[in-house]
Amino acid sequence: MLCANCQKNEATVHLTEIEGNQVVKVHLCADCARSKGVAIPVTQALANLIANLPAQEETDAAAVACPKCGLTLADYRQSGRLGCGECYRAFSVPLGELISRLQQGESHTGKRPGGEGPTREQIAAALAAAVEREDYEQAARLRDLQGKDGANSDAGTG
Numbered sequence: 001m002l003c004a005n006c007q008k009n010e011a012t013v014h015l016t017e018i019e020g021n022q023v024v025k026v027h028l029c030a031d032c033a034r035s036k037g038v039a040i041p042v043t044q045a046l047a048n049l050i051a052n053l054p055a056q057e058e059t060d061a062a063a064v065a066c067p068k069c070g071l072t073l074a075d076y077r078q079s080g081r082l083g084c085g086e087c088y089r090a091f092s093v094p095l096g097e098l099i100s101r102l103q104q105g106e107s108h109t110g111k112r113p114g115g116e117g118p119t120r121e122q123i124a125a126a127l128a129a130a131v132e133r134e135d136y137e138q139a140a141r142l143r144d145l146q147g148k149d150g151a152n153s154d155a156g157t158g
Helices: 030-035 044-051 058-063 073-079 092-102 120-132 136-148
Strands: 013-019 022-028
Touching: 022 030, 120 136
Parallel strands: none
Antiparallel strands: 013 022
């Protein structure tokens, strides 16, 4: 399938959005997705790891299902997406093994374990500087970064 934006490259990023009551699917190549600021949620390496979850009988994979949404382990392996929050409990063993292979340990320590990266104050200062020089694209990126860290919750900015 070709990228919906450039019509040249193979679409590797598949977005599903709900607008009103309609489901809209957009298929983009990695370059177009990056240029539009789309974070690519599943890398090829992660997709490969999901596909190669610890070997179990296919019947076992089909038999293990989330009690809330009904998603099976086989469905998860195929799509790489969980159906609901309860899926984390239902598939805790295979997910724990997957997480252990992706990062050190089974506990998520955040995007910035140990605090490396810009502080809230540094982001706020860079945002103010970008607004001052009327670089609104950079200001929007910094605002979004600030929102991800929860920094604007007490800053009084909007």
